Every structure is written in structure tokens, then in C-alpha cells.
Amino acid sequence: MLPPKREHPKEKILLHPRNKHRERYEFQKLIGSCPELSQFVSLNKYDDESIDFFNPEAVKMLNKALLKYFYNISFWDIPQGYLCPPIPGRADYMHYMADLSGSKNKGVIPTGDKIKCLDIGAGANCVYPIIGNSEYGWSFTGTDIDPVAMESAGKIVELNPSLKGKVGLKLQNNRKDIFRGIIKDDELFDLTICNPPFHASLAEAKSGSIRKLSNLTKKKITRPILNFGGQNTELWCEGGEERFVRDMISQSRQFASSCFMFSTLISKESNLRSVYEVLRKVEAMEVKTIPMGQGNKISRIVAWTFLSAEQQEKWISDRWKSKV
16 A cells, blocks of 8 residues: 655745756656656655665766756766766756846846856866856856866767857866966956865765765665765865865965955855854955755855955946846
């Protein structure tokens, strides 16, 4: 006998109002766009169509279908073992940054490829540039310290006509540098985005993955699932999220006039105090914290600028006014 059919909310109200993923997945439409997804879709114990979210191949195929159906991406793949990002959460970041830039421009979101974004740690999946370009026409430069990730992202760009000429990629050769070696002396970026490494060590990353899977399955898991965890550089760095973001903020001061608005995700609320402290030390002119929620996970964007109100007005007049 089947359990009582669950009543699902019509919308995922925690997601941004413009997020295309607020409604439940319509698997038949996704299969129509990406037929390979069909082999992974079945009825769950509640008689709802779904996939096994603990099957890495199923999750990757769902991502491929979502990117094709909603963002017109004909080719998308990632190497085995690399992070398979949750598309709805990535879209939220883009929409909130669009709102933030619009709030500086009398409520009008700046659009088009003259709006240049820097994606720090773009990874193998290239998802932020895909969504930002599709939704707002923005152009992107994606950076990473991992040559394999950059090669994968490059293939995605090369095989999708909508991305060619709109998304560039730069390998960061110095692991200690975030902006140096990437931003040229005469180069300007309207926005920077970053999803920083979360953990402080490989052991902590593995432990966190095991704990998460154990909580989700309500079973004791002893090893992380292959292709779920992500590569070392995607998951952890010395000092974890807090150290990475503190370093990013400190280094951003050297490029104060090169970017209109810097930003990063902060997953751990406990890191905010430390982040605000370093923002005060570098004398950021303005700091914004934007809460985000996906399912049971709550995170936030912290954005900052070194430009005064007058400098911001000039930037907008020079770069945005004819682009909106």
C-alpha cells in the first residue's frame, strides 16, 4: 500500500521571485528537452515522478536537462569527481546580484554584454556564467586554479554558440592570488562573484560529506559517494571559507577602482563577524548582506564596494546608462 500522497507547495517560496526553478520539476518537459534523463526518472514511494538524488549520474543528467530546457545549453558535462552544482541556488545568486546592481540604477537592472562579471573559482561546470549570460546578457571571465576545471569549462563555452565571445576563462597560476594576474591594469568589472571553498581540510570535507549523506538517508554512511564530493580545490582550502574570504577582501582593496561591486557567498553564519571585521579594516565604503534560502539550507551573499556615492554615479553613467 502506497503512503499517502504528499501535498507539495506550488512554489519554492524561499527562492528568488524571478528564479525559473521555483516550481516543482516537470520531468516530462525536461525529458522532452533531454531524452537521456528518462532512464533516471521513476515514481517514488509517494507516487511522484523523481530521480534518485543519491545517484551522481542521475543528478548530473538532471542538471544537463535543466540547463538545456531553461537556458538553451546544448552541451554540458563535467569530469568525473567534480562538483555537480544545484542549479536553483546558483540562479538565486545571479538574480540577487542583478537586484543589487539595479538598486544602484534607479531600479533598472543593467543588462547586455557590456556588463562584465568576474567569476572567481568558476570550476568545471561554468554554471554562473551560463545563467548570468542567459538571464541578463552579461559577459563573464571565469577563473580557477585547476587546469582540468578550466579545460572542462572551455569545452562548455566552445560547444555552446550562445556563450562564445561572451565567456572567457583565465587560469590562476598563483594559488595565493585571487585578483592579481587576472584583472589587467586597465580592466574594469561591474560585478565579481564567488562560491568559496567551504572546508578547512580534506578530512573535514570528507567528514562533512559523510555527515550530510547520513542525515539525508537516515543511514550510517562511511564513505562519500563518488562524483558527489567535488575536487579538493572546490571543497577545501587552508583556513576554509573564513580564511579564503578574508584573503579575498584584503586583496580586493588593491583593485578598489577596478570593480563596481565585489561579492561572495557565505555559507557559515558564524563567519560573518570575521568577514565584517576585515571589511572595516580595508575601509569598504558600503557593505550589503543578502540572505538566500534553498530548501533547508540558509546562506547569504556579502557584497562590498570601495567606490563613493559620487564614484558609483560616474561608473553607472559611463558604463550602464546606454546599456539598460
